[in-house]
Amino acid sequence: MRKQTTLWLGLLLVTILGTFYTQPLLAQEKTPDIAIETISGDDALVKGLTYYGTMNNWSEQTTLTLDRSGLLSSEVYHQADVFHDYSESAVAAWQKDYRSFMRGKLPYQSNYAETDTTLYYVSVEEDGFSLAALDKGTGTTAKAALPYPATASNADYTITRTFSSGNRLIIQYALYNGLSEYVGSALAIYDPRTATLEDHLIFDFPEDFPGYQDVSVEPLTQAGKNALLVMVKMQEADWESTEAGTPVTSIVFQRYDLETKQLVDLVAGADFSEDNLPYAVQDSRFYQLHPSEGDWVIRILDAAQDKTMDELVLQNTATWQSAPDMGWKLIVSGNRILVTKTYLENQKPAPVAVFDLQTGAMLYNGQISGAFGTIENTDAVYFDRIVFEP
Amino acid sequence: MKKFMELWAFEWNRAKRFYGFLIILVAGLQAYAVFHEYRFWKGSYERMLRAGSENTLEGYLNNNGYISFDAVTNNSFFGFSIVTAIFCLLFYAVAIWYQDWTGKDRFSFRLLSLPGSRFSVYAAKFATIWLMITGLQALQIGLLFVEELIFSGLMPAGVYMDLPLQSVIPTSSPLSLALPGSFSSYLFYYSAGYAALTLGYTFILMHLSVRWRGVILAGVVASVLLVSALLFLRTGVSSFLYAEEKYWAAISIHTILFIAGTRINDYLLKNRISV
Numbered sequence: 001m002r003k004q005t006t007l008w009l010g011l012l013l014v015t016i017l018g019t020f021y022t023q024p025l026l027a028q029e030k031t032p033d034i035a036i037e038t039i040s041g042d043d044a045l046v047k048g049l050t051y052y053g054t055m056n057n058w059s060e061q062t063t064l065t066l067d068r069s070g071l072l073s074s075e076v077y078h079q080a081d082v083f084h085d086y087s088e089s090a091v092a093a094w095q096k097d098y099r100s101f102m103r104g105k106l107p108y109q110s111n112y113a114e115t116d117t118t119l120y121y122v123s124v125e126e127d128g129f130s131l132a133a134l135d136k137g138t139g140t141t142a143k144a145a146l147p148y149p150a151t152a153s154n155a156d157y158t159i160t161r162t163f164s165s166g167n168r169l170i171i172q173y174a175l176y177n178g179l180s181e182y183v184g185s186a187l188a189i190y191d192p193r194t195a196t197l198e199d200h201l202i203f204d205f206p207e208d209f210p211g212y213q214d215v216s217v218e219p220l221t222q223a224g225k226n227a228l229l230v231m232v233k234m235q236e237a238d239w240e241s242t243e244a245g246t247p248v249t250s251i252v253f254q255r256y257d258l259e260t261k262q263l264v265d266l267v268a269g270a271d272f273s274e275d276n277l278p279y280a281v282q283d284s285r286f287y288q289l290h291p292s293e294g295d296w297v298i299r300i301l302d303a304a305q306d307k308t309m310d311e312l313v314l315q316n317t318a319t320w321q322s323a324p325d326m327g328w329k330l331i332v333s334g335n336r337i338l339v340t341k342t343y344l345e346n347q348k349p350a351p352v353a354v355f356d357l358q359t360g361a362m363l364y365n366g367q368i369s370g371a372f373g374t375i376e377n378t379d380a381v382y383f384d385r386i387v388f389e390p
Numbered sequence: 391m392k393k394f395m396e397l398w399a400f401e402w403n404r405a406k407r408f409y410g411f412l413i414i415l416v417a418g419l420q421a422y423a424v425f426h427e428y429r430f431w432k433g434s435y436e437r438m439l440r441a442g443s444e445n446t447l448e449g450y451l452n453n454n455g456y457i458s459f460d461a462v463t464n465n466s467f468f469g470f471s472i473v474t475a476i477f478c479l480l481f482y483a484v485a486i487w488y489q490d491w492t493g494k495d496r497f498s499f500r501l502l503s504l505p506g507s508r509f510s511v512y513a514a515k516f517a518t519i520w521l522m523i524t525g526l527q528a529l530q531i532g533l534l535f536v537e538e539l540i541f542s543g544l545m546p547a548g549v550y551m552d553l554p555l556q557s558v559i560p561t562s563s564p565l566s567l568a569l570p571g572s573f574s575s576y577l578f579y580y581s582a583g584y585a586a587l588t589l590g591y592t593f594i595l596m597h598l599s600v601r602w603r604g605v606i607l608a609g610v611v612a613s614v615l616l617v618s619a620l621l622f623l624r625t626g627v628s629s630f631l632y633a634e635e636k637y638w639a640a641i642s643i644h645t646i647l648f649i650a651g652t653r654i655n656d657y658l659l660k661n662r663i664s665v
Contacts, residue, residue, distance in 0.1 A: 003399040010521055016528040021573035024556045082578045082640075083633040095632070104630035 032372035034344070034381065036068050036352055041364035043068050045354045045390065049338065052089035052385040055372060063089040064381070066368070090385040094119065101134040101141055109385065113162040113169060120164065120192065122146070122171055124157050129171060131192060146171075149188050149200035156180070165219035166226040167191060168198065168258060172217055175202075185215040187228070189258065199261050203232055211236040220255070222284035222304045228256040229286060229303050230263070233275070249275045253286075255303050268308045272301055282332040285309070289330045289339065294318045298330075298337065298360070314339065314355050316362045331388040332357065338388045344370050344381045354390075393506040397514035398521075405482065405518055409525070412478050416526070417533060419471035424537050427462045428544045447548060456551035459538045460558040463565055472564035475526055482522065483587060486515045487594050508659045512591070519587065530569050534558070578637065581644035588651030589615075595655055599662035 032055065036046060046068045055062040061084075065072040075092065077084055087095060087107035094112070095102040098119065105111070105121050113120040119134045129146040148157075161172040169192040175183045184204040190197055205213045212235045220227040235249045253269025256262070272288050279288045284304035290297050296317040300309035314337070331338040335357045341350035347370070354364035370381060438450055462468060490498040501511050534555050542550050559571040570576045593612065596604035628636055 003395040006399045006402050006521070007395065010517075010524070013521070013524040013528045016531060017524065017576075020531050020556075021576060024554060024572075082575055083636045085633040099632075103632070 031071060031074050032062060032064060032370060032381070034064070034066055034368065034370035034372060035070050036066070036366055036368050037349075039365045039367060041354070041362070041366070043364070043366070045336070045364040046338075046352065046366065048333075048387070048389040049352070050387045051368070051383045052093060052387075053344070053381040053383045054089050055381045061086070062372075063087070063092045065089070065093060088384055098134055098136075101132070105132075108159075110161050111159055113164045115164050118164075120162065120169055122159060122162050122169075124159060124173075129159075129188070131169070131190075131195065133192060144192070144195035146188070146190050146195055147197055149186070149197060155183070160185070161217070163217075163219060164192075165221075165228065165258060167193065168226070170217070170219075170228070172215070182213075185213065187217060187230075199258075201230075201256065201263065203230075209234065209236075218281040218286070220281065220284045220303055226258040227284070227303070228258065229281060230254040230256055231269075235275075249273075251275070253301070253303075255306070264306075266301070266303060266306045268301055268306050271308045272299060276326050278326060278328045278330040280330040280332040280337075285332075287330060287332050287337070289328060295360075296320070296339075312337075312357075312360045314353075314360050314362070316365065317353070320351060329383070329386050331386065333388050333390055336363070336388075336390055340368070340386065342383050342386070344368050344383070346380065347371050393504065394510040394513050394517075397501075397510055398517050401486065401514050401518040402521060405486075405522060408478075408482060409522055412475060412526075413529060416471045416475050416529070419467050419474070420533055420537060423465040423467035423471070424462055424541050424544075426467055427465050428541065431457060431461070431545070447546065451549065457545060457549055458551040458553045458558065459534075459541055459555075460553070460560060462537060462541055463534075463558050464560055464563065469564050472568050476564065476568065479519070479522055479526070483519050483590070484594065486518065487591070487598065491598055502659075502663065508663075509656050512655055512659055516587070516591070520584070523583075527569050530565075531555075574637065578640060578644075581641050581648070585644040585647040585651065588648050588655065592651050592654050592658070595658040595663065599658050599664060 036043075036049075049067060050072075051066045053064050053066065055064065061077045062074060063077075064074040073093075073096070077086075085092070085095070085107065088109045090109045091102075091107050091112065094114075101119070101121075106123060111122055113122075117136055119136060121132045121134075122129045124130075125145070127145075128148045131144045131146050133142045133144075135141070156176040158174045158176070159171060160174050163170055163172075169190045171188045171190070172185065173188070174185050177183050182205055184202055186203065187199075187201040188197060189199045189201075203213070203215050212233075214233040214235070216231045216233070218229045218231075220229050231251055231253055233249060233251045251269070251273040253266040253272065255264050255266055257264075272286065274288075274290070277288050277290060279286060281287070284302060286301040286303055288299045288301070290299055290311075292313075296314045298312040298314060300312065301307075302309055317339075327342055329338075329340050329342050331340075337355040337357055338353070339355070340352045344350045349367035349369040352364075352366040352368055353362055355362055372381065434454075435450060438453075490496065490501060502508055504511075538555065538558075542552065556571045559566050559569060566575070567579060570579055589612075593605075593608035596608045596611075598604070600607070631639065
């Protein structure tokens with residue numbers, strides 16, 4: 001072969017490879033077409049509503065944020081890429097806003113707590129939790145070591161949630177024994193200013209219990225006092241049986257006073273033991289969304305008084321098709337109730353509605369609609385964080 | 391440049407027979423993979439029809455879903471064709487040096503005696519391996535197009551799901567290494583690959599320069615590089631980098647190794663090589 005031919009062959013091969021790799025770059029990167037559409041009511045009522053979502057198909061992952069003005073951001077990660085940042089969408093948003101602080105930190109939202117002024121990050125270390133705090137206003141950071149509560153020395157910890165209540169930082173974590181078996185859940189309550197442990201609650205998982213334990217904790221406030229609402233769910237599962245039976249579930253509601261450090265059972269909690277219903281907490285009240293004949297209702301537990309309140313009928317909801325399950329999200333903020341879904345399927349709009357907390361009147365009726373993805377089997381968008389601060 | 395071009399054409403002409411055989415082998419194995427996968431699908435579909443439980447195409451789709459071309463690229467014959475090509479190219483990348491440095495009337499003597507820079511000898515051999523690798527990649531793109539056309543034609547309408555070719559490259563398969571699905575992966579793997587090839591040539595040239603002392607020296611250099619890489623990773627520095635920073639840091643390291651290796655190879659050829 002002549003020398004020029006070799007050169008031309010080389011150029012031809014480079015052109016073929018170049019075309020192969022540039023073709024998909026030119027064809028894709030379409031921004032997902034997702035928006036909140038108003039059906040009735042003033043869209044000013046959904047001001048302060050932000051969805052943080054993740055969308056997957058077999059070749060790429062897209063994280064996005066959305067509010068009433070449309071898509072705020074959308075980032076695509078290709079599965080075929082060598083390195084990935086598989087951060088949950090809320091963490092991805094913090095990484096964008098606080099790039100230096102977020103460097104080297106875990107991608108799970110459960111390790112973070114955000115207040116109006118501070119972003120906290122906790123991680124499991126050899127001899128305690130490690131705490132890093134960012135002052136969002138000034139950008140200054142602080143670090144501290146939080147000592148472990150005195151629990152079994154051979155236990156392993158996994159942080160399941162971090163949040164703040166008043167001046168306290170609360171870390172919820174799961175405990176595992178040396179055989180990596182789940183042995184319970186715990187709450188460690190710290191004062192982040194002094195890095196001291198204030199209290200520690202353990203919810204043991206009975207050794208011979210055939211099933212699951214799920215501990216959920218929500219902060220409560222009333223008249224300046226802080227407390228925690230603790231819901232301990234025990235679900236029996238017959239591991240031996242091959243037939244699907246109705247699982248036996250029990251939920252115990254407790255109230256923990258952060259000032260007096262007392263944990264009391266809530267008797268009225270028995271009215272709220274129905275499993276897998278969306279709920280929200282505001283001040284000292286627990287709101288649970290229930291299906292009903294006709295319009296849906298909200299049942300209310302006053303955790304401060306241990307009393308079941310009158311239920312609230314959400315008007316104009318009888319036409320909603322699917323039952324209220326964990327695919328729905330309930331947020332109570334001020335004197336407004338927001339009801340929406342935690343996922344959105346391609347070309348199947350999901351409801352967004354705002355109700356009056358006192359009367360249940362529907363003030364805003366809308367929907368999130370979306371046509372997205374580059375191929376037909378694109379998965380749904382999952383909203384792993386929904387913020388509603390009207 | 392003229393010397394390089396002539397030597398490149400010369401090396402390419404020498405490699406043609408070996409390369410032609412490799413192309414036929416790869417294309418044959420992949421063609422077999424297409425029909426093998428089709429027969430496999432047809433067999434399972436017919437068994438389902440005979441069983442009579444879900445005897446419609448819709449019932450089959452409900453249970454098994456659509457089939458796409460990634461079924462072929464995941465086929466073991468397809469994977470074997472890629473692995474074979476990789477090993478053959480590795481073999482030739484070593485043989486391209488030793489064929490001139492072994493036997494009687496060594497050809498290396500004439501190569502090194504040619505007027506002009508000796509680096510052209512190195513560059514021509516390297517460019518030949520590059521041409522062989524890139525040629526196989528371009529061929530693979532063409533083969534994917536043709537195989538996809540044949541496979542989609544064989545499958546009944548309504549069962550086959552058309553996917554972009556870049557998407558049918560499974561992320562953990564030999565094909566993803568040979569022809570990565572995205573340009574960023576291509577740049578990463580091939581910058582690492584060509585840096586490794588350059589260092590491999592450094593070790594070969596060390597051997598050709600000072601024989602067994604060179605082999606020992608190459609072993610020491612390789613160990614130092616490996617230990618340095620492990621120590622670097624143990625510092626945990628990489629966990630403080632975002633994905634795109636890790637990516638560009640790795641590309642930079644590959645480039646530095648490639649340039650350093652090329653300069654050492656140039657030095658060895660000019661000053662140390664023996665015939």
